[in-house]
Amino acid sequence: xxxxxxxxxxxxxxxxxxxxxxxxxxxxxxxxxxxxxxxxxxxxxxxxxxxxxxxxxxxxxxxxxxxxxxxxxxxxxxxxxxxxxxxxxxxxxxxxxxxxxxxxxxxxxxxxxxxxxxxxxxxxxxxxxxxxxxxxxxxxxxxxxxxxxxxxxxxxxxxxxxxxxxx
Amino acid sequence: xxxxxxxxxxxxxxxxxxxxxxxxxxxxxxxxxxxxxxxxxxxxxxxxxxxxxxxxxxxxxxxxxxxxxxxxxxxxxxxxxxxxxxxxxxxxxxxxxxxxxxxxxxxxxxxxxxxxxxxxxxxxxxxxxxxxxxxxxxxxxxxxxxxxxxxxxxxxxxxxxxxxxxxxxxxxxxxxxxxxxxxxxxxxxxxxxxxxxxxxxxxxxxxxxxxxxxxxxxxxxxxxxxxxxxxxxxxxxxxxxxxxxxxxxxxxxxxxxxxxxxxxxxxxxxxxxx
Numbered sequence: 001x002x003x004x005x006x007x008x009x010x011x012x013x014x015x016x017x018x019x020x021x022x023x024x025x026x027x028x029x030x031x032x033x034x035x036x037x038x039x040x041x042x043x044x045x046x047x048x049x050x051x052x053x054x055x056x057x058x059x060x061x062x063x064x065x066x067x068x069x070x071x072x073x074x075x076x077x078x079x080x081x082x083x084x085x086x087x088x089x090x091x092x093x094x095x096x097x098x099x100x101x102x103x104x105x106x107x108x109x110x111x112x113x114x115x116x117x118x119x120x121x122x123x124x125x126x127x128x129x130x131x132x133x134x135x136x137x138x139x140x141x142x143x144x145x146x147x148x149x150x151x152x153x154x155x156x157x158x159x160x161x162x163x164x165x166x167x
Numbered sequence: 168x169x170x171x172x173x174x175x176x177x178x179x180x181x182x183x184x185x186x187x188x189x190x191x192x193x194x195x196x197x198x199x200x201x202x203x204x205x206x207x208x209x210x211x212x213x214x215x216x217x218x219x220x221x222x223x224x225x226x227x228x229x230x231x232x233x234x235x236x237x238x239x240x241x242x243x244x245x246x247x248x249x250x251x252x253x254x255x256x257x258x259x260x261x262x263x264x265x266x267x268x269x270x271x272x273x274x275x276x277x278x279x280x281x282x283x284x285x286x287x288x289x290x291x292x293x294x295x296x297x298x299x300x301x302x303x304x305x306x307x308x309x310x311x312x313x314x315x316x317x318x319x320x321x322x323x324x325x326x327x328x329x330x331x332x333x334x335x336x337x338x339x340x341x342x343x344x345x346x347x348x349x350x351x352x353x354x355x356x357x358x359x360x361x362x363x364x365x366x367x368x369x370x371x372x373x374x375x376x377x378x379x380x381x382x383x384x385x386x387x388x389x390x391x392x393x394x395x396x397x398x399x400x401x402x403x404x405x406x407x408x409x410x411x412x413x414x415x416x417x418x419x420x421x422x423x424x425x426x427x428x429x430x431x432x433x434x435x436x437x438x439x440x441x
Contacts, residue, residue, distance in 0.1 A: 020221055030285040049180050057187045068209050068283065068290035068326065070198025071191035078191060082184045130195060132287050137354055
């Protein structure tokens with residue numbers, strides 16, 4: 001399968017997985033994984049970032065349409081999509097010429113773990129801050145962020161473990 | 168000019184990012200405003216259609232409890248009917264005057280196809296819209312109590328602002344006396360809502376029933392809400408009590424949407440006086 005088609009399938013799969021399955025989990029009445037941000041981790045690095053930013057925004061907005069949350073998902077996923085490059089530079093020590101060959105699979109687990117955890121925590125923190133939208137219940141925001149992060153990350157690493165072929 | 172183009176070239180990703188973030192913020196703020204939430208909501212043909220498809224599959228698991236609920240409600244309504252019949256029999260004659268008869272409310276059934284209760288601003292989606300006469304600012308209840316107010320409808324679907332939404336404010340009163348206050352939600356527990364601004368002299372006891380007050384044009388009076396579960400002992404300014412809902416908001420299926428025929432008349436009268 002060629003690359004663009006792969007990404008389109010991933011986009012649709014993540015959207016439907018999020019709104020029809022994961023949004024209904026509600027573990028302990030409030031904890032949900034937000035796995036659609038995997039799109040940001042898996043989208044290939046390119047020199048022209050405009051399409052990537054736009055698709056991330058679109059994915060967030062579509063999740064918003066389904067979960068009646070205004071533009072909160074779009075805001076938070078776009079934010080991590082924009083700062084992704086900064087963390088790739090920090091954690092993987094890549095320069096612009098390496099970007100075409102960059103693959104998350106070929107990197108060591110420790111680096112990938114740091115990278116994924118950082119982006120997930122930032123996304124969840126922004127999302128829950130906006131979902132709460134007040135200075136009351138700040139403890140709720142923190143606890144929701146923590147628990148949902150653990151949930152999302154567990155699902156993500158289980159998923160990559162299951163779906164990567166051992167070569 | 169060249170400098171300007173150079174500036175745009177250099178910061179094009181950042182500017183694009185800022186533009187999209189600004190759009191997202193705009194949607195967020197509009198969504199929090201009851202009168203502006205036009206664009207991003209689940210009451211459009213695509214999301215509504217997909218939600219009703221999935222609901223069609225998943226509703227089979229809850230048929231038994233829903234049947235039981237219907238039977239209970241039927242029994243309650245039959246009892247009410249029996250009372251009125253016996254009252255009519257006591258009288259010698261009843262006056263039937265078709266001109267004086269005026270129906271104030273109509274009830275439409277609808278099904279909830281999407282339910283949120285874990286967030287701070289919760290919305291529900293119904294499978295009926297403008298084609299069935301559902302417009303904005305209509306009451307939504309079920310057999311156990313109130314659920315919310317419709318805030319947006321497309322031709323076949325409509326969105327409901329749940330009482331579990333921090334923007335929701337509903338007039339409510341004590342059942343045994345007519346003292347009334349404002350019902351709102353603090354965003355914490357989905358079984359507990361708060362009734363505030365009650366007068367000081369109102370007698371409060373744990374277990375007292377709270378119902379809608381009928382002071383608004385949306386809800387008819389006397390629809391159940393819940394019972395008082397905690398009374399604030401301190402002398403706070405807003406005199407707040409916690410109300411445990413009769414409804415389990417996490418498990419809702421069929422609802423009634425209430426249309427008030429007198430709403431326009433009341434509204435126009437109130438605007439004249441201002």
